[in-house]
Amino acid sequence: MLTKRIIPCLDIKDGRTVKGVNFIDLRDAGDPVELAAVYADQGADELVFLDISATNEKRKTFASLVKRIAERINIPFTVGGGINSVEDVAPLLEAGADKVSINSAAVRNPELIDQLCAQFGSQFVVLAIDARKVDNQWTVHTHGGTKPVDKKLFSWAKEGQERGAGEILFTSMDHDGTKNGFALDPLAKLNQLLTIPVIASGGAGLPFHFVEAFTLGKADAALAASVFHFGEIKIPELKKILIDHHLPIRH
Amino acid sequence: MKIAVIKYNAGNIRSVAFALERLQVDFSITDSPEEIRAADKVIFPGVGEASSTMKYLKERKLDQLIVGLKQPVLGICLGMQLLCKHSEENNTPCLGVFEETVKQFKPDNDHKVPHMGWNSMTTTKGWLGAELNEQFVYFVHSFYVPLTPYTSAITEYTLPFSSAMNKDNFYAVQFHPEKSAQVGVKVIESFLNKS
Structure with missing residues (x-):
């Protein structure tokens, strides 16, 4: 039986792991490659690395980090952050990434999804969507979840699928950092709406x-x-708790 | 021991190379017929689309070369599908080492397509052995090989399909051993132990 996946996410800035509470207040949580190896050994099913470095120069360092990760880690991993074009993706896949996630750039230019899927295949493309409830509507946000845009979660996710995205990574900005649980209602609705896998994030x-x-x-x-x-x-x-709840889990 | 990894427009060649580096085996990524023929073992990786890949192989005459190899050959993912006779993916004639036709998964309410993620192998036999039974490996694919007399592991997704096969010197896996943690390492080692 196909199992449910547990995915630790590592935010990377200047080659180091960071994680902000509600995306602000960054704290250092270690060396990405070492941390990734620990997670792989512990049974993580996949890993996500998000580059939150501000400049293109720093992003070049990210590609070399991706290569170091790929050399060491024998489970699938996704990389994202600051991808604006097909040209940005090629070096990451060349370095050994299994998938890339795109977020703000796809909102600005939805065609990017089609282009990436045509060039690399749908299974390489994860559409990340940050959304929060505004006036009772799940509204898409960009720029680390700070800027609302004229797109709604469900229609945007559906459009992403139609344009060829292989997976949706949905982060609820209302839940992220709260530790009160995932946004269950929109998750269930996404699952009903889509035929591609949905990754829950935030909370x-x-x-x-x-x-x-x-x-x-x-x-x-x-x-x-x-x-x-x-x-x-x-x-x-x-994983033991999930298995106790009769969920299909790799062990 | 020298391993040749067949170089073509496949997406996972780099990952396969890293997996071999971790095992500290001597390998080269090559499309040179001489080098492939001279290798002790050959790995035929693959991520991509069937018809364009077959076209690429034919243009370089690698299709006939692969079929004629006498040393152990391991097909991975699309590599396994291309070792079959035919693929429903763009109605593509393939290499024909295995007699089967590669079919497309049909999605239903409980099964999204592609089949992506970790799933288990059951009834492992032959080169995979009992120790790999019920072990989890990583899949990403929309097309599958049905069960055959040459099936060496079965996985279920909408229906039971061949997650591994073996016929003579040809070995094949639908999953990605290079991305399947320690279980994947054991699968690659099982292949490397064949002579």
């Missing part, structure tokens, strides 16, 4: 939140950062 605080994301939220995968980085949730223990 993990307890192991039970992952149980909810997979059962009530019907997510295919769940992503978290700080609860893993600071050891509040350990992946082997999390």
Whole structure:
């Protein structure tokens, strides 16, 4: 049986791992390659690396980091952050990344999804969507979740699928950093609406939140950062709890 | 021991190379017929689309070369599908080492397509052995090889399909051993131990 995936996310700035609470207040949580190796050993099913470096020069360092990760890590991983064009993606895949995630650039230029899928294949393209509820509507935000745009979560996710995206990574900005659980209702609705996998992100605080994301939220995968980085949730223990709840989990 | 990894427009060649580096085996990525023929073992990786890949192989006459190899050959993902006779993907005639036709998954309410993520191998036999039974490996594919007399592991997704096969010197896996953690390492080692 196909299993539900647990995905630690590592935010990278200038080659180091960071994680902001609500995307602000960055704290250093270690060397990305070492941290990734620990997660792979603990049973993480996949990894996501988001480059939040500000400049193009720093981004060149990211490609060399991606290569170091690929040399060391034998599970699939996604890289994202600051991808604006097909040209930005080629060096990352060349360095050994399995997938790329795109976010703000796809909002600005939806054609980018089509171009990336045509060039590299749908399975390489993850559409990341940051959204929060504004006037009772799930509204897409860009720039690390700070800037609302004229797109709604469900129609944008559907459009992303139609343009060829292989997966949707949905982060609820209302839940991110709260540790009160994932945004279950929009997750369940996305799952109903889409035929591509949905990754839940934002709000993990307890192991039970992952149980909810997979059962009530019907997510295919769940992503978290700080609860893993600071050891509040350990992946082997999390997986045991998920198995106890009769969820299909790799062990 | 010298391994040749067949160089073509496949997306996962780099990952396969890193996996071989971690195992500290001597390998080269090559489309030179002499080098491929002279290798002790050949790996035929693959991520991509069937018809354009077959066209690429034919243009370089690698299609006939692969079929004629006598040393152990490992097809991975699209590599496994291309070792079959035909693929439903753009109705493509393939290499024909295995008699099967490669089919497309049909999505339903409980099964999204592509089949992507970790799934288990069951009834492992032959080169994969009992120790890999019920072990999880990583898949990304929309097309599958049905069960055959040459199936060496079965995985279920909408239906049971061949997640690994073996016929004579040809070995094949639908999943990505280079991305399947320690289980994948064991699969690659099982292949490298064949002579």
